[in-house]
Amino acid sequence: MSDNGRDGLAPLVLLVEDELGLSKLMVMILEEEGYRVVEAANGVLGLALLEQEMPALIITDYMMPEMNGVEMVRAIRRNPAYDAVPILMMSAAMPQQVPGRDLVDAFLAKGTGLERLTSTVRALIGQPRSGGSA
Template sequence: MPDGSSFGGARPTILVVEDEAPLLTLLRYNLEKQGFRVEEATDGQEALLRVSEAKPDLILLDWMLPAMSGLEVCRQLRRRAETRDLPIIMVTARTEDGDAVRALDTGADDHIAKPFAVDALMARIRALLRRSGAAAPKGVLAWQDIQMDQDAHRVMRNGRKLHLGPTEYRLLEFFLSHPGRVFSREQLLDAVWGRDIHVELRTVDVHIRRLRKAVNGDGEADVIRTVRSAGYALDREE
């Protein structure tokens, strides 16, 4: 059974922000069973306070909360330098088209709709924690003016520190390992999200857009090349 030992012996802390008591109890039970430490908050203000007091390793954030929505909580966390890269999974009962993209555009790293299978949620949590550096690889990757220190989990371009979310970091890490090669959305999903995670193809486009925004500064060339009907590559346009 997967547990905290999957992350080098540490027990990652999950902050569950949920106002439905039965679901909160269910999530705590299953997360602790998997070896995670669990903190709770039942509204947005309490969530922000708990994060300020002790930063968790990941937030499981309900969209529909009293007084302050999960989207607003996500926005506020992304505005703070200390929580800009904090992994966030948005959990919601909303199923309308575009909700997943809206959650991602607000800054969430992943999105899952209620009702969900507990095993699927746990797989997403473990994948996101791995992408956030809980099991960081070793060494330095470099391409042209971009350097990624995998030990320090730091990315620089032209001496400028880049602020990347966990998924954007993993995308760039994958591209840096295969510069110039074009990857389809399906290939990127398999490599970055994992084969056991069901994610819509358009999710890749959202994270590519966020990666571009983070990597390409004023006056700098766009290093993420879009290849029509094929996919994306770490490359410069000719």
């Protein structure tokens, strides 16, 4: 099982995003910042990965097939093993249209910019100790 950076490895981010192009861009940006990233294309796959990896942060889209981000977050929050894992939700929907925002630690509208994404990630889990250009 992976860790959240305590053993000297960069913190692990679980990215749950169904738009392939956006997912690849976010992985590239996060890895350039020095984080390790594992990807899932929907909430079902995200929960399956969560059983194998203990991320320092979960970033999830809201609108996805199979299981949306809110359904996935509700399932995660029911498991006390993940109480300390912050969750960042992103969506193209208007923030007031997204239920369950009280279950996440941060919310970003898609299109707010990569600097906002990286600064929010750093605020939630800190700067990685190794790698990265920032």
